[in-house]
Amino acid sequence: MTFPVVGMVGGGQLxxxxxxxxxxxxxxxxxxxxxxxxxxxxxxxxxVVGDYxxxxxxxxxxxxxxVITFDHEHVPTEHLRALEADGIPVRPGxxxxxxxxxxxxxxxxxxxxxxxxxxxxxxxDPADVAAxxxxxxxxxxxxxxxxxxxxxxxVWVVHSVEDAAEPFQAGVPVLAExxxxxxxxxxANVVRSPHGQAVAYPVVESRQVDGVCDTVIAPAxxxxxxxALQAEEMALRIAKELGVVGHLAVELFQTRDGRxxxxxxxxxxxNSGHWSQDGAVTSQFANHVRAVLDLPLGDxxxxxxxxxxxxxxxGDFPDMYSAYLHCMARDPQLKIHMYGKDVKPGRKVGxxxxxGDDLDDVLERAxxxxxxxxxxxxx
Amino acid sequence: MTFPVVGMVGGGQLxxxxxxxxxxxxxxxxxxxxxxxxxxxxxxxxxVVGDYxxxxxxxxxxxxxxVITFDHEHVPTEHLRALEADGIPVRPGxxxxxxxxxxxxxxxxxxxxxxxxxxxxxxxDPADVAAxxxxxxxxxxxxxxxxxxxxxxxVWVVHSVEDAAEPFQAGVPVLAExxxxxxxxxxANVVRSPHGQAVAYPVVESRQVDGVCDTVIAPAxxxxxxxALQAEEMALRIAKELGVVGHLAVELFQTRDGRxxxxxxxxxxxNSGHWSQDGAVTSQFANHVRAVLDLPLGDxxxxxxxxxxxxxxxGDFPDMYSAYLHCMARDPQLKIHMYGKDVKPGRKVGxxxxxGDDLDDVLERAxxxxxxxxxxxxx
Numbered sequence: 001m002t003f004p005v006v007g008m009v010g011g012g013q014l015x016x017x018x019x020x021x022x023x024x025x026x027x028x029x030x031x032x033x034x035x036x037x038x039x040x041x042x043x044x045x046x047x048v049v050g051d052y053x054x055x056x057x058x059x060x061x062x063x064x065x066x067v068i069t070f071d072h073e074h075v076p077t078e079h080l081r082a083l084e085a086d087g088i089p090v091r092p093g094x095x096x097x098x099x100x101x102x103x104x105x106x107x108x109x110x111x112x113x114x115x116x117x118x119x120x121x122x123x124x125d126p127a128d129v130a131a132x133x134x135x136x137x138x139x140x141x142x143x144x145x146x147x148x149x150x151x152x153x154x155v156w157v158v159h160s161v162e163d164a165a166e167p168f169q170a171g172v173p174v175l176a177e178x179x180x181x182x183x184x185x186x187x188a189n190v191v192r193s194p195h196g197q198a199v200a201y202p203v204v205e206s207r208q209v210d211g212v213c214d215t216v217i218a219p220a221x222x223x224x225x226x227x228a229l230q231a232e233e234m235a236l237r238i239a240k241e242l243g244v245v246g247h248l249a250v251e252l253f254q255t256r257d258g259r260x261x262x263x264x265x266x267x268x269x270x271n272s273g274h275w276s277q278d279g280a281v282t283s284q285f286a287n288h289v290r291a292v293l294d295l296p297l298g299d300x301x302x303x304x305x306x307x308x309x310x311x312x313x314x315g316d317f318p319d320m321y322s323a324y325l326h327c328m329a330r331d332p333q334l335k336i337h338m339y340g341k342d343v344k345p346g347r348k349v350g351x352x353x354x355x356g357d358d359l360d361d362v363l364e365r366a367x368x369x370x371x372x373x374x375x376x377x378x379x
Numbered sequence: 380m381t382f383p384v385v386g387m388v389g390g391g392q393l394x395x396x397x398x399x400x401x402x403x404x405x406x407x408x409x410x411x412x413x414x415x416x417x418x419x420x421x422x423x424x425x426x427v428v429g430d431y432x433x434x435x436x437x438x439x440x441x442x443x444x445x446v447i448t449f450d451h452e453h454v455p456t457e458h459l460r461a462l463e464a465d466g467i468p469v470r471p472g473x474x475x476x477x478x479x480x481x482x483x484x485x486x487x488x489x490x491x492x493x494x495x496x497x498x499x500x501x502x503x504d505p506a507d508v509a510a511x512x513x514x515x516x517x518x519x520x521x522x523x524x525x526x527x528x529x530x531x532x533x534v535w536v537v538h539s540v541e542d543a544a545e546p547f548q549a550g551v552p553v554l555a556e557x558x559x560x561x562x563x564x565x566x567a568n569v570v571r572s573p574h575g576q577a578v579a580y581p582v583v584e585s586r587q588v589d590g591v592c593d594t595v596i597a598p599a600x601x602x603x604x605x606x607a608l609q610a611e612e613m614a615l616r617i618a619k620e621l622g623v624v625g626h627l628a629v630e631l632f633q634t635r636d637g638r639x640x641x642x643x644x645x646x647x648x649x650n651s652g653h654w655s656q657d658g659a660v661t662s663q664f665a666n667h668v669r670a671v672l673d674l675p676l677g678d679x680x681x682x683x684x685x686x687x688x689x690x691x692x693x694g695d696f697p698d699m700y701s702a703y704l705h706c707m708a709r710d711p712q713l714k715i716h717m718y719g720k721d722v723k724p725g726r727k728v729g730x731x732x733x734x735g736d737d738l739d740d741v742l743e744r745a746x747x748x749x750x751x752x753x754x755x756x757x758x
Contacts, residue, residue: 002700003717020402023395023422024656026703026717026729043402043424277403281712296708303682321381324405329675333660338382338405350405 003027004293007062007088009052010071011038013339013348014269014285017277018071019044021285027293032061039339040071055079062088069246069292070268073100091194091245091292092267099242100267103175104146110262113241115234117262118253119178122146126164132176142177143167155211180261182253186220187272188235191247191287191297198239199287199300200232201280206251206272212348213271215367216309218279218302221359224258231260238265247288249273271311271351276300278335278353279307304355310366312350314343315375327352327369334369382406383672386441386467388431389450390417392718392727393648393664396656397450398423400664406672411440418718419450434458441467448625448671449647452479470573470624470671471646478621479646482554483525489641492620494613496641497632498557501525505543511555521556522546534590559640561632565599566651567614570626570666570676577618578666578679579611580659585630585651591727592650594746595688597658597681600738603637610639617644626667628652650690650730655679657714657732658686683734689745691715691729693722694754706731706748713748 003026008015011033019029019040032048033041041047050057052075059082062068067089080094092100099106107120119136123129123143133139145154145167157179158164167174185206192198202219220228235250249270251263273284282290282298290297317323320343327334331354338350350373354366371377382405387394390412398408398419411427412420420426429436431454438461441447446468459473471479478485486499498515502508502522512518524533524546536558537543546553564585571577581598599607614629628649630642652663661669661677669676696702699722706713710733717729729752733745750756 002698003719004700016402019422020399023399024714024716026715026719028421028719041424042407043398045420045422045424045426047424290707295704297711298707298713299711319381321383325674328669328677332676332678335403336405337403340382340405340407 004066007065007068011040012071013039015040015071018285022289042340067292096243100265102146118180123176126161129164130161140179144175145172180253181256184254186252188231188250189273190235190239191291192239193291194294199297201300203228203231218275218307246291275307275309279355305357306359306362307355308362308366310370312370312373314347317375318343323373383445386444386447390419391450392418394419394450397664401668421719446671475622479644481525497559502555505540508543509540519558523554524551559632560635563633565631567610567629568652569614569618570670571618572670573673578676580679582607582610597654597686625670654686654688658734684736685738685741686734687741687745688732689749691749691752693726693728696754697722702752
């Protein structure tokens with residue numbers, strides 16, 4: 001058979017779950033992982049251990065792959081261009097991916113295509129932050145290094161000019177943004193293929209705790225249909241305008257005055273789409289694989305009225321197995337997704353999905369399981 | 380984490396799909412495969428290539444596994460006993476598995492516990508076959524070698540004493556059975572754990588073509604509720620009485636006079652349960668893993684009114700990829716499961732699942748996709 005080989009750069013849980021979704025598709029999966037113990041490296045057959053920052057490692061890995069895709073956005077843009085010059089399709093490509101790598105580039109591009117964002121500009125130093133604050137509603141202001149941040153890292157909430165020194169210490173350009181008065185966070189997930197087919201998942205509500213995604217509800221409860229449609233269309237337009245191939249997550253603020261503003265972009269399967277594994281006809285992981293191979297995309301529609309995802313964070317107790325057994329016994333419909341990672345306090349080690357007709361019940365079941373696994377609920 | 384290691388003997392598609400189901404469970408999966416190209420060996424990280432008929436190979440493989448389970452029923456019983464003596468849990472264990480390995484032992488045991496079977500007895504030679512025929516309705520008679528048969532191999536429909544010579548040539552005991560006047564074939568799939576928890580999937584209709592499973596409809600259409608319950612209870616009772624751990628498929632004849640008779644047993648995930656991957660809350664593969672680890676079992680109930688599975692057989696054209704692309708484009712809800720096997724005419728290389736509210740539509744979609752992939756449908 002001539003089924004293709006997908007090369008995945010990065011051995012985290014997104015790669016692990018993408019491999020899982022690729023098995024029924026019959027494709028071959030090849031992994032470039034930092035260590036043999038990484039989450040995906042535990043379950044993939046064809047693993048190369050190496051450093052994705054090294055071009056020759058990437059080049060050797062890419063030989064024999066029909067397409068290269070990613071578990072994260074950290075591969076240097078110039079390396080991606082070199083792979084493309086070697087004739088290897090890179091999806092998403094470097095011209096798209098730079099918008100997920102550099103928040104300054106992303107904001108400039110979204111401004112250019114008229115996508116609503118929080119008020120923002122690149123700032124030079126703390127005095128410039130004070131000037132940015134004064135141009136709007138004053139402090140607090142959000143500061144972000146344009147590269148290298150994730151899950152709340154590389155992001156500061158700054159209440160005064162004195163607070164504003166730290167973000168500049170890394171020597172990376174700093175983006176200032178207004179602190180949006182939002183009622184909640186949403187995410188619009190879409191998948192786009194090279195020939196331009198695209199599908200939109202229902203807009204979800206994403207609840208963060210300490211800057212880390214905690215709970216996702218699909219679809220977002222009580223979301224005005226026109227606003228939901230606007231968010232889906234915005235995500236589809238961003239995917240098209242930026243030339244994204246594969247999964248695109250658009251993290252959004254829903255403002256008190258009824259608008260949606262773009263917070264962040266991610267060009268890979270995303271935590272806000274994990275619900276789709278058990279809640280949608282086609283998961284984000286399966287559709288990401290289909291997209292990067294330019295296969296026709298699968299139906300993104302929900303299979304149940306409500307699906308809830310709650311992340312499982314590590315607690316104080318390193319052995320989660322007996323808690324896991326308890327959760328399975330308590331709820332035979334619970335869908336547990338473990339990443340094979342060592343438990344450390346606060347580390348994402350898995351997630352749970354629940355689905356059903358009654359949102360309160362679905363939420364309670366997911367929260368109970370995640371809390372019990374972490375050890376914050378003991379009965 | 381102390382998540383356990385499941386050792387799977389056999390590298391076929393059942394092992395491949397069991398690995399896929401084990402990934403979200405966070406367990407480690409170790410495979411003993413005949414070759415590095417086997418269906419499961421393509422996708423599993425920890426693969427040992429070796430011969431399961433060699434005890435020392437099995438012993439070395441089993442070291443470091445928390446439990447041993449199987450993709451097929453061909454491991455010699457004495458080897459399984461040796462592993463157990465080494466302290467490795469073998470699930471299903473040799474005392475159960477022998478009933479799936481030896482049809483003579485199986486029939487004797489089902490007789491002893493009062494489970495209805497076709498009229499049968501071990502026959503000594505062609506003259507004894509004629510005597511067996513004369514004891515009942517005459518020819519035709521079914522002859523089976525008690526060991527080594529599958530998918531129609533090792534089974535003969537014998538119309539005369541002259542026909543009856545071939546089955547005896549292998550030197551294996553031969554079982555004679557009446558040719559049952561059945562209206563259709565059903566399968567009752569159950570999963571049982573070591574501490575005795577068990578779940579029953581809905582009874583399905585299984586349609587065979589040339590002795591090979593072709594189509595499965597879940598649940599079996601127009602099946603009398605009392606007969607369905609009787610079949611489920613019978614499968615649960617067989618699992619308990621025979622001490623089965625893991626998945627048990629009970630293949631059944633539904634007779635013209637409204638009874639169910641046991642045709643065959645399989646103690647592993649089974650073709651008649653593949654629909655559960657997309658059609659049930661918990662798939663047979665996930666529940667098999669949970670059972671062999673003595674984890675609480677997942678809900679076996681259907682997620683849709685109808686789910687249909689059709690096997691994809693190889694056709695004359697070795698490259699299935701363009702047909703596969705066409706099928707995805709035609710039906711975005713289609714669930715394709717490819718096994719990574721080279722296409723040969725008549726070889727099972729995958730299956731498709733469809734689900735929905737309207738059985739005719741669900742059947743048509745699955746049949747179309749499987750036929751198109753095989754090349755028997757060209758539009």
